[in-house]
Amino acid sequence: MLTNSPLPPLPLNEWIETKKTLHLYSQIIGKIKLKLYPYKNHWWHAALYINARGFGTSPLPYKDKLIELNFDLCKHQLIITTTQSEIEVIELHNGLCVSQFYKQVFDSLARLQVEVKILARPYEFETNTPFAEDNEHCTYNKEYVSRFWKAYSFADAVLKEFSGRFIGKCSPVHMFWHSFDIAVTRFSGKRAPDMPGANAVNTEAYSHEVISAGFWAGDTIIQEPAFYSYTAPPPQGLELEPLLPVGKAKWIELRGSPMALLTYEDVRRDEDPKAVVLAFLESSYLAGAKKAGWDMNAFKAKTKNASLF
Numbered sequence: 001m002l003t004n005s006p007l008p009p010l011p012l013n014e015w016i017e018t019k020k021t022l023h024l025y026s027q028i029i030g031k032i033k034l035k036l037y038p039y040k041n042h043w044w045h046a047a048l049y050i051n052a053r054g055f056g057t058s059p060l061p062y063k064d065k066l067i068e069l070n071f072d073l074c075k076h077q078l079i080i081t082t083t084q085s086e087i088e089v090i091e092l093h094n095g096l097c098v099s100q101f102y103k104q105v106f107d108s109l110a111r112l113q114v115e116v117k118i119l120a121r122p123y124e125f126e127t128n129t130p131f132a133e134d135n136e137h138c139t140y141n142k143e144y145v146s147r148f149w150k151a152y153s154f155a156d157a158v159l160k161e162f163s164g165r166f167i168g169k170c171s172p173v174h175m176f177w178h179s180f181d182i183a184v185t186r187f188s189g190k191r192a193p194d195m196p197g198a199n200a201v202n203t204e205a206y207s208h209e210v211i212s213a214g215f216w217a218g219d220t221i222i223q224e225p226a227f228y229s230y231t232a233p234p235p236q237g238l239e240l241e242p243l244l245p246v247g248k249a250k251w252i253e254l255r256g257s258p259m260a261l262l263t264y265e266d267v268r269r270d271e272d273p274k275a276v277v278l279a280f281l282e283s284s285y286l287a288g289a290k291k292a293g294w295d296m297n298a299f300k301a302k303t304k305n306a307s308l309f
Contacts, residue, residue: 006150006154006273007150007151007154007264007267007268007273008146008147008150008151008268009147009265009268010144010147010148010151010217010225010264011224012217012218012223012224012225013223014144015141015144015147015148017137017139018139018140018141018144018145019144019148019180019217019218020126020137020139021096021098021137021138021139021140022140022145022148023125023177023180024098024122024125024131024134024137025071025078025092025098025101026048026055026071026175026177026180027122027123027125027131027177027178028098028101028102028105028118028120028131029048029056029057029069029071029078029105029177030046030047030048030057030177030178031118031119031120031123031177032057032060032069032105032109032116032118033045033046033047033048033057033058033060033069034046034118035116035117035118036060036061036062036067036116037057037058037060037061038061041204042171042185042204042205042207043201043204043205044171044172044174046176046177047172047174047175047176047177048174048175048176048177049172049174049175050152050153050156050173050175050182051070053070053071053072053073053074053075054070054071054072054073054074054149055070055071055073055152055175056068056069056070056071057069057070059083062114062116065082065083065084066082066083067080067081067082067083067112067114068080068081068082069105071092073145073146073148073149074146074149076091076092076093076140076142076145077089077090077091077092078090078092078101078105080105080108080109080112082112086112088108088109088111088112090104090105090108092140092142092145093140093142094138094139094140094141094142095138095140096138096140097134097135097136097137097138098131098134098135098136098137098138099131099132099133099134099135102120102131102132102134103132120132123178124178124179126220148217151215151217151225151264152175152182152215152217154273154274155182155214155215155227155277156173156182157274158274158277158278158281159173159182159183159184159213159214159215159281160173160184161274161278162184162213162278162281162282163184164301165282165300165301166186166299166300166301167299167300167301168186168187168188168189168298168299169186169187169189170184170185170186170187171183171184171185171186172184179216179219180216180217181214181215181216182214182215182216183212183213183214183215184212184213184214185210185211185212185213186210186211186212186285186299187208187209187210188208188209188210188289188292188294188295189208189209190208190209191207191208191209192206192207192208192209192210192232192233193233206232206233209232209233209292209294210231210232211229211230211231211232211284211285211288211289211292211294212229212230212232213227213228213229213281213284213285214227214228214229215227215228215264216228221254222252222254222261224263224264224265225263225264225265226261226262226263226264227261227262227263227264227267227277227280227281228259228260228261228262229259229260229280229281229284229285229288230254230257230258230259230260230288231258231287231288231289231291231292232257234257234258235288235291235292235293236291237291238251238258238287238288238291239251239253239258241286241287241290241291242283242287243260243262243280243283243284243287244279244280244282244283245262245266245270245276245279245280248262248263248266248276249261249262249280249283249284250262260280260283260284260287262276262277262280
């Protein structure tokens with residue numbers, strides 16, 4: 001067993017209420033970005049980004065200025081800044097209910113003279129209580145938020161390295177606030193068949209063939225943090241392809257499709273966490289690309305460093 005892992009333990013059951021609260025905070029911020037940021041294909045305009053202190057929106061255009069909303073998970077604050085040297089700070093602490101956070105965010109925006117209207121209730125969450133009325137989700141454990149941040153910042157760096165190995169169309173490494181995961185998506189360039197019964201979100205997200213990989217802290221279905229990968233649409237026989245590391249990575253069935261899974265606990269206990277995640281990501285990509293008939297050689301990056309410059 002690795003005893004000096006740089007990655008902290010993150011058992012879902014020990015911080016589930018904090019995770020729900022932080023998730024709902026992020027949905028409020030994410031919906032603000034969705035309203036203000038120019039449209040980008042596959043809903044990329046809605047995503048949040050990991051940064052050196054936590055995660056946030058990236059700069060958002062608003063009239064004659066830019067505005068940015070960032071969770072500083074080192075100081076446990078939401079910091080709102082603009083290009084006109086304005087700043088608003090909201091302290092994140094245990095007992096700060098979603099309703100209070102929502103009010104403070106929009107009070108801060110009003111002081112900055114930013115007017116934005118959002119659909120102020122959760123999206124694809126276990127409850128549909130409007131943000132302004134949510135006095136149930138009020139738990140904020142700073143220790144576990146810090147652990148979450150360390151795990152996600154590690155995942156962000158590894159996914160970016162993996163992303164650089166592919167020269168086809170590829171998403172940024174970004175954080176989706178509806179599912180609270182960090183992900184990167186590769187595209188074959190081919191349109192995908194229509195998804196019967198799909199909503200507008202999924203119709204746009206999966207309009208083309210993709211192989212997605214990412215990390216999330218766990219949910220009601222997968223009740224522990226894990227790295228994952230899936231191919232959409234799923235090719236026949238995908239779940240029969242080998243995965244690395246042997247004995248740890250595995251295929252599961254999720255919503256009727258195969259998903260490759262490598263638990264965070266297996267990663268953090270390994271002597272080389274980054275290497276084991278990269279092996280998993282590469283093997284799951286090769287599995288999907290092979291079965292779906294992608295031109296793998298055409299998409300493989302040749303240059304691996306910047307020494308030429």
